[in-house]
Amino acid sequence: MGEASSRPRVWSIAAHRGFADALAAGLIPRYRDERFGLAKLTLLLPSQRAVRIVTEAFVRASGAGLLLPRMVVIGDLDLDETLGPLLDPIGAGVDIPEAVDPVWRLLRLAQLLRDELGVEAPGEASLLRQARGIAQGIDRLLVEGVAVEDMLDEAVVGVAVELSEHWRANTALFARVFARWQAELAELGRLDAPERRNRLLAHAAQGWRERPPAHPVIAAGVTSASPAIARLLRVVSELPDGGVILPDLDLALGDDVWDALGSAGSAEGGVFERGDVVTHPQYHLKLLLNRMGIARGEVEPWHRSGLSPAPPERSRAISNLFLPPEASAVWVSLEAKDRRLSGVRVMESANPEEEAQAIAVLVREAIEVPERRVAVITPDRSLAARVVAHLGRWNIVADDTAGRPLPQTAAGRVLLQLAEAVADRIAPVPLLALLGHPLVRAGEERPAWLERVRQLDLVLRGPRPGPGLPAIRQAVEKREKAFPGLTEWWSSVEDLMFPLVSLEGAVPLDMALVALAEAGEALCGTGLWAQADGRSLAQFVERWREAAGGAPSMVDCAELPALLRDAMEEIAVRPPWGGHPRLAIYGLLEARMSRADLVICGGLTEGTWPGNPAPDPLLAPPILRALGIPGADFRIGLAAHDLAAALGAPEVVLSHARRDASGPAIPSRFILRIQAMLAEQLRTEERAVELAQAIADAAPAEPYPQPKPMPSAEQRKVPIAVTALDRLRGDPYQFYASAILRLRTLDPIDANPTPAWRGTAVHDVLKAWHEAGGAPGELVPIAERMFDEMSAHPFMRTMWRPRLIDALLWIEAETDRLAGEGRTVLSVEQKGEIVVDGIRIHGRADRIDKLADGTLAIVDYKTGMPPSAKMVEQGFALQLGLIGLLAKRGGIAGVAGEPARFEYWSLGRNKDRGFGYLKSPVKDKSNRAALLPEEFLPATEQFLREAIAQWLLGSEPFTARLNPDLPGYSDYDQLMRLDEWQGRDRAGSGDGDMA
Numbered sequence: 001m002g003e004a005s006s007r008p009r010v011w012s013i014a015a016h017r018g019f020a021d022a023l024a025a026g027l028i029p030r031y032r033d034e035r036f037g038l039a040k041l042t043l044l045l046p047s048q049r050a051v052r053i054v055t056e057a058f059v060r061a062s063g064a065g066l067l068l069p070r071m072v073v074i075g076d077l078d079l080d081e082t083l084g085p086l087l088d089p090i091g092a093g094v095d096i097p098e099a100v101d102p103v104w105r106l107l108r109l110a111q112l113l114r115d116e117l118g119v120e121a122p123g124e125a126s127l128l129r130q131a132r133g134i135a136q137g138i139d140r141l142l143v144e145g146v147a148v149e150d151m152l153d154e155a156v157v158g159v160a161v162e163l164s165e166h167w168r169a170n171t172a173l174f175a176r177v178f179a180r181w182q183a184e185l186a187e188l189g190r191l192d193a194p195e196r197r198n199r200l201l202a203h204a205a206q207g208w209r210e211r212p213p214a215h216p217v218i219a220a221g222v223t224s225a226s227p228a229i230a231r232l233l234r235v236v237s238e239l240p241d242g243g244v245i246l247p248d249l250d251l252a253l254g255d256d257v258w259d260a261l262g263s264a265g266s267a268e269g270g271v272f273e274r275g276d277v278v279t280h281p282q283y284h285l286k287l288l289l290n291r292m293g294i295a296r297g298e299v300e301p302w303h304r305s306g307l308s309p310a311p312p313e314r315s316r317a318i319s320n321l322f323l324p325p326e327a328s329a330v331w332v333s334l335e336a337k338d339r340r341l342s343g344v345r346v347m348e349s350a351n352p353e354e355e356a357q358a359i360a361v362l363v364r365e366a367i368e369v370p371e372r373r374v375a376v377i378t379p380d381r382s383l384a385a386r387v388v389a390h391l392g393r394w395n396i397v398a399d400d401t402a403g404r405p406l407p408q409t410a411a412g413r414v415l416l417q418l419a420e421a422v423a424d425r426i427a428p429v430p431l432l433a434l435l436g437h438p439l440v441r442a443g444e445e446r447p448a449w450l451e452r453v454r455q456l457d458l459v460l461r462g463p464r465p466g467p468g469l470p471a472i473r474q475a476v477e478k479r480e481k482a483f484p485g486l487t488e489w490w491s492s493v494e495d496l497m498f499p500l501v502s503l504e505g506a507v508p509l510d511m512a513l514v515a516l517a518e519a520g521e522a523l524c525g526t527g528l529w530a531q532a533d534g535r536s537l538a539q540f541v542e543r544w545r546e547a548a549g550g551a552p553s554m555v556d557c558a559e560l561p562a563l564l565r566d567a568m569e570e571i572a573v574r575p576p577w578g579g580h581p582r583l584a585i586y587g588l589l590e591a592r593m594s595r596a597d598l599v600i601c602g603g604l605t606e607g608t609w610p611g612n613p614a615p616d617p618l619l620a621p622p623i624l625r626a627l628g629i630p631g632a633d634f635r636i637g638l639a640a641h642d643l644a645a646a647l648g649a650p651e652v653v654l655s656h657a658r659r660d661a662s663g664p665a666i667p668s669r670f671i672l673r674i675q676a677m678l679a680e681q682l683r684t685e686e687r688a689v690e691l692a693q694a695i696a697d698a699a700p701a702e703p704y705p706q707p708k709p710m711p712s713a714e715q716r717k718v719p720i721a722v723t724a725l726d727r728l729r730g731d732p733y734q735f736y737a738s739a740i741l742r743l744r745t746l747d748p749i750d751a752n753p754t755p756a757w758r759g760t761a762v763h764d765v766l767k768a769w770h771e772a773g774g775a776p777g778e779l780v781p782i783a784e785r786m787f788d789e790m791s792a793h794p795f796m797r798t799m800w801r802p803r804l805i806d807a808l809l810w811i812e813a814e815t816d817r818l819a820g821e822g823r824t825v826l827s828v829e830q831k832g833e834i835v836v837d838g839i840r841i842h843g844r845a846d847r848i849d850k851l852a853d854g855t856l857a858i859v860d861y862k863t864g865m866p867p868s869a870k871m872v873e874q875g876f877a878l879q880l881g882l883i884g885l886l887a888k889r890g891g892i893a894g895v896a897g898e899p900a901r902f903e904y905w906s907l908g909r910n911k912d913r914g915f916g917y918l919k920s921p922v923k924d925k926s927n928r929a930a931l932l933p934e935e936f937l938p939a940t941e942q943f944l945r946e947a948i949a950q951w952l953l954g955s956e957p958f959t960a961r962l963n964p965d966l967p968g969y970s971d972y973d974q975l976m977r978l979d980e981w982q983g984r985d986r987a988g989s990g991d992g993d994m995a
Contacts, residue, residue, distance in 0.1 A: 810916025
């Protein structure tokens, strides 16, 4: 065994060289020999992604067969990777306890937090969010080697005393939970994962210090500044054949600027100060060197360059670009060579959609060049998804190596939709979304399944039925005649969803997960678990089920979707293969150590790159500084370092949009720095944006004319409903679409009760009352019972129902009063028809009464305001008159006599601030400026015959909005494309046939 080197060996690969390629180009000649020297090398890397990237670099650099070195992961900046087997082999550190399961830990922390909060504790989903914040805070402290006892240090307590009451309470809460958790771990004989990592790293460092390994060890690309990793890197740098290679350490940065960054972690006991420039891209590297006890002057450049290096002056320009605010004053005196960013262009787009299209254009052009590699780097996953979609237009398959959150995958959505269906008690919207999911009944039977789902969609249109599966069954059974076999199909669906029956109220979390998984597999089969997202989902369910069994947790079913979504968001599903071999789409973590000929940095706006610093919700920044932990702004420095590394590529495009989904966006501070430093030297990318705009810039459509359909004479001969004559005269196109084209509008799913629905409900109630005998005092009980059966919609229960009950009481009282005058109800909801000029006139009479003198009273119930007498006189509210014609001519069975009274019974608010009143469209005591009763029917018949002669037997076009000032229906406004022509000058546009 050799002895440790007296002088640490630390190198740096400059930003203008690709780290992985430069690393491989330097290691191959250094260790390659006939006896497999490279295979004896142990390479310590920051993450599994880095292993993949370095492996590809070795393949590119070898030119022939090559035995790769042993690559071991020791943790990246986020410490979210597992330790390599070298540092955690079987039997290593037998005195080091095992790590506690992180999911079980989260659930236990939530329970401890609930105990501390008592009655103020929120629901389980919110509680887990707070527990997740505490877990992250504990990890942060443990990574930095801070124990719970350190929070009682006088300096920390002194800082806490000066804080506001809010921060003091939060800090005390965190400390109490932290202390109770540490005590519980001690009883269990377990450790938190970061603490175990620290002990394993310390174990390895001590072992290598005392017994240096026989083969070379190199740590490359590791920039985590945690004390445990810094101590291990120090040992590696002193090994006989060891060393540390850092990425993008700026060796040319002036000493005064370097010193101004801060002195945290130094041997002099430097701590994090408010004036530390933590947002500088070199800050975390200086912190690492300080904790390693190595001066920047001891670091040497790694001279082996990567492939296709960028201009060497790029490193000087990058160094100057990120100078701290005070030092950046030198920009005014910089020579051109010190600010030159040749090969770097800035691209500005109008919005994220245009930005994604422009990036896709650049990618397509680049990969047409043989062997040219392209990388798109962005922290904005929605932008990455847009780029992938646009590239698909040209059959370019691109994989987002940052992956997709599990809730956004097909398998993840199944579990969430099941949870949403449970939370909403099988409401129509989540139910239909679940049953129509692509994984449900995939295969040969899917077309028939989807046809049934579409029929169920039609059944569930309108207000929400009652809660649960039985209410859906009741709605399906009512429509069995319209959709034969649907009830039997729904029975099979109930069998598939049977595991969800037990999920109501508060249930154990593990039981809920099992029920959701069983229902998901019943609906989707084993295909739910077949792909990468399904395997990730299976691991998630099993892991959480097992943890919830060990730490029993009760969760309200209403909170299941939020709880599961929060937990699943932490899981990224990465594509296993299939993307273009020369194209990669990276997140910031995935891009580290990568290399490409063209690098496109997208989403460079404030809040995205860099992201908004998220302060710890429980520990105030002064507390963190007192404990020796950098604040939230530390992340900005890491984002700056990521951009600095990307700027080292031969060709770089920095892209940002002027606005995002929420409004105007501010360009990233990094873009503003580039613009300020380069000034007139700044190069812009405009061609790609112009091409993106051209792709989406279709030729303007010709102005759409006012529709005037001209159906054939045979098509015109259709029946007229008593409610449709107003449409025919006021807006013939509406009649054409409804009666001739037979198009019907569909109510939204889970809709508020519409006026039409409310009117139908009222008519059904009144019909049931009259058929039951119309006895006083019976109407409201019948209405209550029927409303309970009709709808569970909250709007119905809380707003409309009480007002309707008051109006029904008025109808009951008015009917009883009129009965005392000798008036009897002759017919209720009775259909009838007659033929006028060869056209069938049909409709339903709400109610027809027989007066004491033998004449008839025609009654129409209205839930809103009745038509005015002026509209009736103009021929636009003729329903009562048409029903009168049906009754007079014997068109309604069991009704005979001369109509003498015509009445609207409105359920709206009356002048006494109550509900319910009577109004007549003909001349009476309340309406003296109207037609006489004896004039009403002849006038109605005249308007009817004129309409029949013009449109049904004649050749008049069915003009849209013939009477634009007339209030009417809007069911077919989209079909007639109203907004495209109404109010415009249509001179010379022609009539056109829109049949």
